Amino acid sequence: MVGKKVIFGFGLIIIVALAAAPAYPQSCGAPGSNSNVNFNLHQPISQTVTNSCASPAATVTLGGEFFFEFHCETKANGDFHEHWTSHYNLTGVDTATGVKYVGKDQQNYDLKMDPDGTFPPVPTSDFRTNDKFKLIAQGPTPDLTMTQSLHIKVDANNIATVQKDGNPVVKCSK
Amino acid sequence: MQGCRKISLAILLTVVCAGLAAAQAPAYTATLQNQVTTNSCSAGEPVALSGTISYQVAVSTDPTTGANTFTITASSNLNGVGQTTGGNYTAGDSSDYIVSSTQPSTEAVVEFKSDLTSQGSAPSMTLVQTLDIVVDASGNISAQVTGNTTQCGN
Numbered sequence: 420m421v422g423k424k425v426i427f428g429f430g431l432i433i434i435v436a437l438a439a440a441p442a443y444p445q446s447c448g449a450p451g452s453n454s455n456v457n458f459n460l461h462q463p464i465s466q467t468v469t470n471s472c473a474s475p476a477a478t479v480t481l482g483g484e485f486f487f488e489f490h491c492e493t494k495a496n497g498d499f500h501e502h503w504t505s506h507y508n509l510t511g512v513d514t515a516t517g518v519k520y521v522g523k524d525q526q527n528y529d530l531k532m533d534p535d536g537t538f539p540p541v542p543t544s545d546f547r548t549n550d551k552f553k554l555i556a557q558g559p560t561p562d563l564t565m566t567q568s569l570h571i572k573v574d575a576n577n578i579a580t581v582q583k584d585g586n587p588v589v590k591c592s593k
Numbered sequence: 594m595q596g597c598r599k600i601s602l603a604i605l606l607t608v609v610c611a612g613l614a615a616a617q618a619p620a621y622t623a624t625l626q627n628q629v630t631t632n633s634c635s636a637g638e639p640v641a642l643s644g645t646i647s648y649q650v651a652v653s654t655d656p657t658t659g660a661n662t663f664t665i666t667a668s669s670n671l672n673g674v675g676q677t678t679g680g681n682y683t684a685g686d687s688s689d690y691i692v693s694s695t696q697p698s699t700e701a702v703v704e705f706k707s708d709l710t711s712q713g714s715a716p717s718m719t720l721v722q723t724l725d726i727v728v729d730a731s732g733n734i735s736a737q738v739t740g741n742t743t744q745c746g747n
Contacts, residue, residue: 524744529702533660533694545660547691551706553719564708592708592717 459488460581464509472561472591473513479520479554479563483509489579491532491542499532499542501573507552507565518560524552535575544573547584553592562592620650621734628738629676630709630720634745637718640682640709642741644671646724650732658695663728665690667705667736671720680713684720698729702739709743718743 462485470477486506493499504527511520528548534540547570554563568584627641651664666689673682686707692699702725709720723740 526704526706528704530692531694531700533696533699536695545693546701547689548703549688551688 478514479511501530503528519557520554522554541575564590622647630741638677640673680715
């Protein structure tokens, strides 16, 4: 049995092996079977970001988790689809002012997967995106919008790789 | 001799201008006319959106694997009218989506988020638009906005 792994990069790559028992370890399933493969990853977060909306710029300490859900579906016509959801469950504290932030957001994707050229076809996926999520200020200060670039790959063994490309970009919200 | 220089300069300018035009011209622009958002924000309201979403596409092929890399940039320029308060809103943002595939075309349904900024006393919200994008290796694109919702966080 092929275990599922999710690799999440934070400067250094951390490999997290999930104790999953995939029903279809080599693919989503035979075309037309409407079968599914699911797994998820809870990735604890502990990092700081610069709040450039404050004057002078301040440091915000983030805690909580990024939580990723992956769901592979075989359509009746033989197409493979990847449903990906990025969840952001975060809290933040401005280290200078003590202002707290709460971020509870998510972003969804549905991508047509790429058969790997073998028979029967095995779906793979490789995409990059920019997730946006809000940090809501718990006081009379502006909210923050964070944009995080992600590189997400699923190989022919259903091994998903989530690579964080750079640090989140902070934008001020009204 | 001077004539040759002028011709060379003209050719150079033509090539440069053609390159710039190819890089900058939107591949596809969709017009929204009074598309009303579904509001999931207790402090917000449904908003009728009008304006454009432009898509730019770049396709490159890996010579080793033959895989196509489809780079799609969606950019919005929207105005809105609150259906309860009559207040005005604006939204403008962009986002990149990059999909690699060995297939001659690919499809992605993505969520495109932007700030829906109130121009008055009503609270601002987050606009989440669902985009259904199909693009092929020639750079042809079709895209639809299949959902407009508003959020205001927690």
